[in-house]
Amino acid sequence: MKTLMIKYKEVLLYLVFGALTTLVNIVVYALCTKLFHINWEISNIIAWVLSVLFAYVTNRKYVFESKSSNIVKEMSSFFGFRLLSFVLDMGFMYLFVDMIRMNDMIAKIIVQVIVIVLNYVFSKLFIFKKKES
Numbered sequence: 001m002k003t004l005m006i007k008y009k010e011v012l013l014y015l016v017f018g019a020l021t022t023l024v025n026i027v028v029y030a031l032c033t034k035l036f037h038i039n040w041e042i043s044n045i046i047a048w049v050l051s052v053l054f055a056y057v058t059n060r061k062y063v064f065e066s067k068s069s070n071i072v073k074e075m076s077s078f079f080g081f082r083l084l085s086f087v088l089d090m091g092f093m094y095l096f097v098d099m100i101r102m103n104d105m106i107a108k109i110i111v112q113v114i115v116i117v118l119n120y121v122f123s124k125l126f127i128f129k130k131k132e133s
Helices: 001-008 009-035 042-065 071-101 102-129
Strands: none
Touching: 001 009, 001 042, 001 071, 009 042, 042 102, 071 102
């Protein structure tokens, strides 16, 4: 069991912090829409900004243990790829909420599952890739 934990540490940590990032996103979205009665589009933007900030810090420090000295480049890359997944997030939310008329909270949860997978791929392959020794 310990061997598996060590072997898959990065994936497991990504799942844990990905789940926490998703929780931040969904809770902020719910607070904005349900408590403050902000429309879903603005609520989704606010939720995205806060969850991406949380994700960057946790991914950099705990998941990928980045040692990059070029934080500006790394952060730009991180936010750039997250912006790409944000466009998909907004597109799917529009499709589900406005076009299909799905409950916005159900749509939000479905969309977050799609986004978390895409973000892992972007982070692993492009943002925090390990340098070849």
